[in-house]
Amino acid sequence: MLLRQETPADREAIHAVHLAAFAKHSVPVVEAKLVDELREDGDLPGALSIVAERDGEVAGHVCCSPARLGSDEKSAVGLGPLGVLPAHHKSGVGSALVHAVLGAADALGYGAVVLLGDPNYYSRFGFVLAEPLGITPPVAEWAPHFQVRTLRAYTEDLRGDFHYSPAFDRL
Structure with a gap:
């Protein structure tokens, strides 16, 4: 398996991956x-x-996209979506992608990666529920599935209401 940054030539394939993964x-x-x-x-x-x-x-x-956490617009990103073609489920592709994007976010100096997802899956990557760290989901009902993975640049003052990139609000 090869992990790499997307290129313009990948756009149709990426679109197809997410269509198939979430069908x-x-x-x-x-x-x-x-x-x-x-x-x-x-x-x-x-x-x-x-x-x-x-x-x-x-x-x-x-992918991860810019996010706002409290008044901070530079220290956190939102992870998602993560998609894998059904033929490659349970083969390590999803895990490899999560490890890669966490490593990239850490190398870029972000303090936190936040997501909405299954705690049983994402806990293996160090994600924990966000609310105990003072990070509030955009929708209160998300709390049992709203998680954060702190990175090296994380500080305890990185807290508050979390807001995804505007594209999430248009869904």
């Missing part, structure tokens, strides 16, 4: 549109948009 979970599939809109808004930093290739095919994609 059973959300109707209509909003994740593919979300990635496209993040890119169009300029909220998809190249270093934080990573593809996994298997045998020359894009098998998965993950």
